[in-house]
Amino acid sequence: MNYDSRTLEVLKKVPFFEGLSPSQVKNVLEICHAKALPQGEALCTVGEASNRMFVVLKGTVSIGTANGSTLMTEEAITTIGETGALTGEPRSVTVKAMTDCNVLELNRVSLTDLLRDDASLASRVYRNVMMSLRRKLVTANEKIDELKGDSD
Secondary structure, eight states: OOOOHHHHHHHTTSGGGTTOOHHHHHHHHHTEEEEEEOTTOEEEOTTSOOOEEEEEEESEEEEEOTTSOEEEEEESSEEESHHHHHHOOOOOSEEEESSOEEEEEEEHHHHHHHHHHOHHHHHHHHHHHHHHHHHHHHHHHHHHHHHHHHHO
């Protein structure tokens, strides 16, 4: 799939792509599929197979629990489902479009094949995902501390 220079500039802001060479970014883009996601539509649902990850290029998504509680919202530009795409574990959250969204979809099998064929890419992607998880954990810990402070 061909992407214009604007899309490539946007992807430079996505932590998943941090430190990748231009050729590695292009290789990842070759396995992406553009998808429009209308407001209210689910991108993924708790418990389903994690066979895809997404890059939200435009729009806002809500991230929620199985019982429908919203945990947080994410605005473009962000990734959704990268951990599941790498581990194969079932989805732990439901993600829905709060606005009309444009996303890139990466198939887990294609991503795994690409990472297997390029050790440098694999190393960088795994590091980037670990750093992203760390940031999410720090944010969650701060929210927990904030909530505990409200109840004291």
